[in-house]
Amino acid sequence: MVVKHASPAHEHGDHHATQSWVKTYLLSTDHKIICFQYMFTGMALAILAGFFSYVFRMQMAFPGMNVPGWGLVTPSDYNMLVTNHGAIMIFWVAMPVLIAAFGNYLIPLMIGADDMVFPKINRLSYQIFLLSVVVLLASFFVDGGGFGGAWTMYPPLMAKAEYSLTGTGSSVFLLAVALEFVAFLLGGINFVTTAMNARAPGMKLYDIPIVVWMIVIASILFMASVGPLIAGAIMMLFDQQLGTAFFDPNRGGDPILWQHLFWFFGHPEVYVVLLPAVGITAEIITVFSRKKLFAYKTVLNTAIGTGILSFTVWAHHQFVAGIDPRMANIFTVTTLIISIPIAEMMFVYVATLYGGSITLATPMLWALGFIATFLIGGVTGIFLGASGADIYLHDTYFVLAHFHYTFFPIAIIGTYAGLTFWFPKMFGKEMNDTLGKVHFWGTFIAFNCIFIPLFFTGMLGDHRRIFDYTNFPELTTPMLENLRAFATLSLVVMLGFQLVFVYNFVTSLLWGKQADINPWRANTLEWTTASPPPHGNWPELPTVYRGPYEYSVPGRKDDFWPQDAKS
Amino acid sequence: MIENWVPALSSYAKDIDFLFDVIFWIVIAFWFVAVEAIFLWLILRFKKRDGVPAQYITGELKSEKNWVHYPHLAVLACDVVILFLAIRVWYDVKQHVPPSDETVRIVAQQWAWSFVHAGADGRLDTPDDIKTVDDLHLQVGKTYTYKLESRDVLHSFSIPVFRLKQDAIPGRVVTGWFKAIATGEHDIQCAEICGIGHALMPARVLIETPEAHAAWIASKGASGAGE
Amino acid sequence: MSAAGSRPIATGRSSAGMPTGRLAVWWIIASEIVIFGGLLGSYVMHRLAHDAFAEQAAHTNTWIGAFNTFVLLTSSLSAVLAHKASDAGDGKKAARFLYYTMAGGLVFLIVKAFEWTSEIQAGFTIASNTFWSFYYTAAGIHAAHVLAGVIIMGFVAQTAKKNLELQRVELIGLYWHFVDVVWIFLFPLLYIAK
Numbered sequence: 001m002v003v004k005h006a007s008p009a010h011e012h013g014d015h016h017a018t019q020s021w022v023k024t025y026l027l028s029t030d031h032k033i034i035c036f037q038y039m040f041t042g043m044a045l046a047i048l049a050g051f052f053s054y055v056f057r058m059q060m061a062f063p064g065m066n067v068p069g070w071g072l073v074t075p076s077d078y079n080m081l082v083t084n085h086g087a088i089m090i091f092w093v094a095m096p097v098l099i100a101a102f103g104n105y106l107i108p109l110m111i112g113a114d115d116m117v118f119p120k121i122n123r124l125s126y127q128i129f130l131l132s133v134v135v136l137l138a139s140f141f142v143d144g145g146g147f148g149g150a151w152t153m154y155p156p157l158m159a160k161a162e163y164s165l166t167g168t169g170s171s172v173f174l175l176a177v178a179l180e181f182v183a184f185l186l187g188g189i190n191f192v193t194t195a196m197n198a199r200a201p202g203m204k205l206y207d208i209p210i211v212v213w214m215i216v217i218a219s220i221l222f223m224a225s226v227g228p229l230i231a232g233a234i235m236m237l238f239d240q241q242l243g244t245a246f247f248d249p250n251r252g253g254d255p256i257l258w259q260h261l262f263w264f265f266g267h268p269e270v271y272v273v274l275l276p277a278v279g280i281t282a283e284i285i286t287v288f289s290r291k292k293l294f295a296y297k298t299v300l301n302t303a304i305g306t307g308i309l310s311f312t313v314w315a316h317h318q319f320v321a322g323i324d325p326r327m328a329n330i331f332t333v334t335t336l337i338i339s340i341p342i343a344e345m346m347f348v349y350v351a352t353l354y355g356g357s358i359t360l361a362t363p364m365l366w367a368l369g370f371i372a373t374f375l376i377g378g379v380t381g382i383f384l385g386a387s388g389a390d391i392y393l394h395d396t397y398f399v400l401a402h403f404h405y406t407f408f409p410i411a412i413i414g415t416y417a418g419l420t421f422w423f424p425k426m427f428g429k430e431m432n433d434t435l436g437k438v439h440f441w442g443t444f445i446a447f448n449c450i451f452i453p454l455f456f457t458g459m460l461g462d463h464r465r466i467f468d469y470t471n472f473p474e475l476t477t478p479m480l481e482n483l484r485a486f487a488t489l490s491l492v493v494m495l496g497f498q499l500v501f502v503y504n505f506v507t508s509l510l511w512g513k514q515a516d517i518n519p520w521r522a523n524t525l526e527w528t529t530a531s532p533p534p535h536g537n538w539p540e541l542p543t544v545y546r547g548p549y550e551y552s553v554p555g556r557k558d559d560f561w562p563q564d565a566k567s
Numbered sequence: 568m569i570e571n572w573v574p575a576l577s578s579y580a581k582d583i584d585f586l587f588d589v590i591f592w593i594v595i596a597f598w599f600v601a602v603e604a605i606f607l608w609l610i611l612r613f614k615k616r617d618g619v620p621a622q623y624i625t626g627e628l629k630s631e632k633n634w635v636h637y638p639h640l641a642v643l644a645c646d647v648v649i650l651f652l653a654i655r656v657w658y659d660v661k662q663h664v665p666p667s668d669e670t671v672r673i674v675a676q677q678w679a680w681s682f683v684h685a686g687a688d689g690r691l692d693t694p695d696d697i698k699t700v701d702d703l704h705l706q707v708g709k710t711y712t713y714k715l716e717s718r719d720v721l722h723s724f725s726i727p728v729f730r731l732k733q734d735a736i737p738g739r740v741v742t743g744w745f746k747a748i749a750t751g752e753h754d755i756q757c758a759e760i761c762g763i764g765h766a767l768m769p770a771r772v773l774i775e776t777p778e779a780h781a782a783w784i785a786s787k788g789a790s791g792a793g794e
Numbered sequence: 795m796s797a798a799g800s801r802p803i804a805t806g807r808s809s810a811g812m813p814t815g816r817l818a819v820w821w822i823i824a825s826e827i828v829i830f831g832g833l834l835g836s837y838v839m840h841r842l843a844h845d846a847f848a849e850q851a852a853h854t855n856t857w858i859g860a861f862n863t864f865v866l867l868t869s870s871l872s873a874v875l876a877h878k879a880s881d882a883g884d885g886k887k888a889a890r891f892l893y894y895t896m897a898g899g900l901v902f903l904i905v906k907a908f909e910w911t912s913e914i915q916a917g918f919t920i921a922s923n924t925f926w927s928f929y930y931t932a933a934g935i936h937a938a939h940v941l942a943g944v945i946i947m948g949f950v951a952q953t954a955k956k957n958l959e960l961q962r963v964e965l966i967g968l969y970w971h972f973v974d975v976v977w978i979f980l981f982p983l984l985y986i987a988k
């Protein structure tokens with residue numbers, strides 16, 4: 001059937017010099033610009049959520065103090081800060097930066113396309129995302145204040161204003177989360193269809209760089225897991241605003257139902273953010289150890305295996321939540337099984353280093369730092385997956401330390417890895433490597449100093465979302481107080497080191513040395529076009545002749561072999 | 568490990584601590600240390616040296632795949648061990664409820680705990696029940712069944728020294744059990760966020776000798792349903 | 795700068811062998827399936843937990859439900875015919891069939907409007923109890939999809955008339971069948987199972 005197209009909707013016209021700044025940067029449909037929109041929105045919110053964590057950690061370590069930059073922290077402040085810190089870090093930092101920003105930038109460039117297949121849907125998805133940010137920020141200022149019932153939004157607390165005391169705040173918060181979901185469902189369309197359909201001639205499935213695979217798999221995971229929660233969010237909104245009783249036990253509803261809907265999404269979600277970070281790491285360690293990725297197909301299979309398994313483990317968050325105790329056993333089994341694909345994935349990465357020629361440039365440090373710290377988060381998950389031990393550990397700081405040892409490596413270390421690695425391509429400038437190393441070690445060491453102590457406070461009985469432990473005689477021992485204070489001070493130090501990054505970022509942008517096309521001598525397609533790539537990415541689109549990781553191939557004088565090089 | 572900082576005062580606390588220790592030795596002391604050690608060694612061993620090119624290893628050959636294949640079978644084996652212990656502990660604590668000497672009703676609300684003790688006749692819902700707020704009186708060595716309820720939102724009944732935690736759900740009565748093995752006075756926490764007062768619902772558990780417990784009941788018994 | 799002028803070269807590619815548009819519509823349908831799946835799953839869980847549902851369901855009007863089912867099915871049929879016509883390259887005919895489908899959708903919505911008013915007048919509101927909450931929520935979300943479908947179809951028909959973007963006729967048809975299938979699930983759950 002012949003396809004004739006409607007009159008051109010001058011998308012690509014947007015970028016002539018004559019166009020206004022707004023048109024070029026805010027209304028652009030260019031995937032690279034949309035990447036920057038997601039990236040900078042995400043970073044801004046990272047700073048906000050980081051600031052929140054500073055405020056409530058100060059209160060936790062020095063109860064009743066006047067926190068510089070905030071003031072006195074009331075119980076409702078505290079709950080609101082914690083809740084939004086968590087929600088923002090996951091939904092408005094990890095997802096936009098790791099999936100949307102890197103996905104938008106890398107997918108077309110790495111598969112040799114000139115843009116996403118649906119540029120307008122792409123732009124729309126960011127606009128909806130931005131709207132969700134606005135709605136979220138608005139929720140802090142409605143009367144009653146922002147929602148403070150934890151990012152898990154358990155009813156009846158979430159459902160009833162009389163319990164949460166933040167009636168409007170709850171609904172607005174819920175709306176913001178729902179909008180964010182819609183934005184990423186729309187975004188997913190482009191990630192998947194582009195990677196599947198718009199590949200350069202010659203690029204077979206196993207020639208696709210791992211990071212592209214990971215973002216695609218993550219998008220599919222997200223799409224397949226978020227649906228029930230969207231339905232749940234609508235039901236919750238009706239409970240709040242229309243007086244329905246889906247989750248109200250007094251009127252025939254069931255509060256536990258929400259927990260199932262939430263965690264059925266919530267656990268896959270953690271792998272949704274994990275996979276892109278793992279993908280970024282794959283690109284970096286291969287380049288900086290000049291090695292072919294060890295067992296490409298195995299990495300792919302472990303990712304898919306993890307994805308499938310992740311739908312079967314959700315109730316490990318609900319062991320003591322009142323579910324049938326016999327059911328807990330099933331989820332214990334599935335939860336421990338999921339350690340196998342992820343363990344294998346880690347082993348593959350370690351194996352990739354073997355026989356390499358490793359240079360510890362800043363991006364490599366971040367990538368290795370990711371693996372080193374994520375392992376801690378991973379193995380501590382096993383304590384929690386073991387139902388018997390989780391009876392004690394549930395909702396203690398042990399859980400908290402566990403997931404910060406997964407999330408921080410992913411959302412912060414992973415992002416810094418990708419950012420320092422692709423910075424020359426994105427902005428055409430080189431970053432200062434020395435400052436980069438200073439920033440790495442400062443962040444890396446301080447991070448461990450924050451969260452190692454929190455494993456112990458958790459084992460000693462500190463439970464979550466407590467704004468002041470002095471009400472608990474057994475939690476006011478000097479040991480606990482010192483651990484908390486040490487963690488908080490380490491946080492302040494770490495935040496200080498983020499200034500090094502901001503400084504390095506800005507100065508490199510302005511005065512950095514012009515980066516050449518392929519500074520890291522890498523294989524993948526994005527390194528075959530100008531830095532930064534022109535609109536449309538290549539004067540003419542590349543053709544692919546081989547896989548992405550052909551480093552140090554015997555008998556070649558170069559230790560790399562670009563995917564688009566004929567020979 | 569945990570018992571070094573938090574005394575283990577319920578009949579099953581030791582089992583949970585033991586499970587924790589086993590997992591620690593397998594997953595941290597062995598696996599984590601091993602993986603990190605190999606990881607660091609490789610980084611140092613294969614640092615860039617002039618004239619030494621990297622090797623070309625696809626990892627697709629069977630012999631090479633075994634490098635990750637055998638370790639990951641070992642992981643599977645470890646998982647099985649952990650599973651076996653975890654489920655056994657879980658079964659003892661949560662799944663099967665031993666014959667109980669007495670029942671105590673625990674009611675959570677924003678933001679306080681109230682406890683209904685059986686009183687002199689050892690049976691609930693009789694005139695001599697003793698209702699207290701924010702302190703739970705137990706007799707050491709007695710096996711208690713608890714009936715956990717909530718008046719409003721989710722709460723979580725948690726006694727760290729017992730290694731016991733159970734969410735309270737409005738509209739349901741959750742049953743469980745515990746048996747204190749030593750006297751003393753300890754914290755009760757609410758471990759599920761329940762609004763702005765979540766940090767303000769601490770309670771105490773008082774584990775008493777039979778004599779002391781009897782004396783306490785007598786002191787209340789006079790006034791019938793106490794406080 | 796992509797040669798295709800209006801849109802990127804990427805849009806025209808088809809490495810996976812499936813037209814990109816269809817791939818996208820399948821993505822949307824898949825994400826909708828899990829949304830409705832979650833809703834209906836919750837409904838079934840409640841239903842099994844409370845027998846009270848059954849007698850509540852007795853108040854729904856099976857005949858109206860059946861009539862609407864019939865309307866939607868026929869509208870799907872004309873959507874198929876529209877697809878046939880577009881494949882044959884006959885935009886005009888395709889557009890005409892799309893208009894029939896839209897008419898079907900509108901009838902469905904009007905009938906539903908009357909049905910709901912009578913039920914609300916009879917005192918069954920969304921807040922009455924969990925059954926009616928599910929009833930209005932599920933049917934409401936579905937109705938919203940019908941409305942959206944009708945509107946989009948309007949635009950598709952406009953361009954199809956001019957023999958442009960004929961592939962869109964198939965895509966909107968796909969979506970319409972999905973909306974139809976959702977109703978095939980809702981009808982027995984909300985009306986018949988008494």
Ligand code: HEA
Nearest residue numbers: 270316339342343378379381384385394395403406598645
């Ligand atoms: C990206 C984030 C992320 C990731 C990757 C994980 C990974 C895992 N998580 Fe985590 N988790 C969270 C984020 C994450 N989690 C969050 C946010 C919460 C709290 C939510 C809230 O309550 O607010 C949470 C809570 C949480 C709980 C509930 C605790 C509670 O509330 O009581 C449990 C319980 O099973 C759990 C288990 C696991 C397991 C088994 C893994 C596994 O995937 C880990 C697998 C990896 C390894 C095992 C390491 C590599 C393997 C080896 C080195 C070999 C040796 C290993 C063995 C021999 C087993 N997590």
Ligand code: HEA
Nearest residue numbers: 043046050053083086089150151407411415464465466498
């Ligand atoms: C991605 C997820 C993520 C990340 C990165 C973090 C980061 C941090 N978290 Fe967060 N946290 C959560 C997710 C996350 N958290 C969740 C889900 C909860 C549960 C909420 C709930 O209970 O409901 C939680 C709860 C939580 C608590 C528990 C509060 C309580 O229960 O009472 C604490 C306490 O210490 C804490 C501390 C911290 C600290 C000190 C950091 C520090 O690492 C923060 C450091 C700050 C930055 C890193 C920002 C600097 C950024 C820039 C300079 C710009 C560059 C940006 C990028 C590179 C993206 N967090």
Ligand code: CUA
Nearest residue numbers: 722757759761
């Ligand atoms: Cu009650 Cu927290």
Ligand SMILES: [Cu+2]
Nearest residue numbers: 266267316317
């Ligand atoms: Cu989980």
